Amino acid sequence: MKCVSIKEISEKWQISARRVNVLCNQNRISGAYKIGDIWAIPENAVKPSDPRIRKNKTKKNVSFEDGLRLVTGTFAVEGYTLSEETKINLELLANGKKSADSIIKEIIAEYSTKQV
Numbered sequence: 001m002k003c004v005s006i007k008e009i010s011e012k013w014q015i016s017a018r019r020v021n022v023l024c025n026q027n028r029i030s031g032a033y034k035i036g037d038i039w040a041i042p043e044n045a046v047k048p049s050d051p052r053i054r055k056n057k058t059k060k061n062v063s064f065e066d067g068l069r070l071v072t073g074t075f076a077v078e079g080y081t082l083s084e085e086t087k088i089n090l091e092l093l094a095n096g097k098k099s100a101d102s103i104i105k106e107i108i109a110e111y112s113t114k115q116v
Contacts, residue, residue: 001031003040013047023048067094 006024010017024032024039031042071082071090082090092098 002043004043006039006041009041009045015047 006020010020028048
């Protein structure tokens with residue numbers, strides 16, 4: 001059985017050499033063994049799955065009301081509040097009745113006519 005170095009297997013698997021070293025130390029690479037301070041990894045070793053990465057990521061469908069509560073709560077934590085006009089614009093965006101570009105153009109037009 002031909003063995004390869006951490007560097008070679010890291011290039012093959014497209015992960016860092018440090019990550020391969022961690023996997024070896026955790027005995028997660030089948031057939032890997034240490035010769036002195038160097039890891040020998042079978043050339044045909046299979047890359048172990050990464051438990052830090054979830055497969056089948058699904059987004060929770062957040063209702064507009066829940067999203068608005070989250071945004072409002074975030075603003076409140078920062079010491080700000082949402083105006084009624086902002087809430088209306090967010091609702092128009094969420095329902096697909098207006099695009100962000102059209103809302104921004106309206107706001108720019110409104111504020112460019114006001115005297116500061």
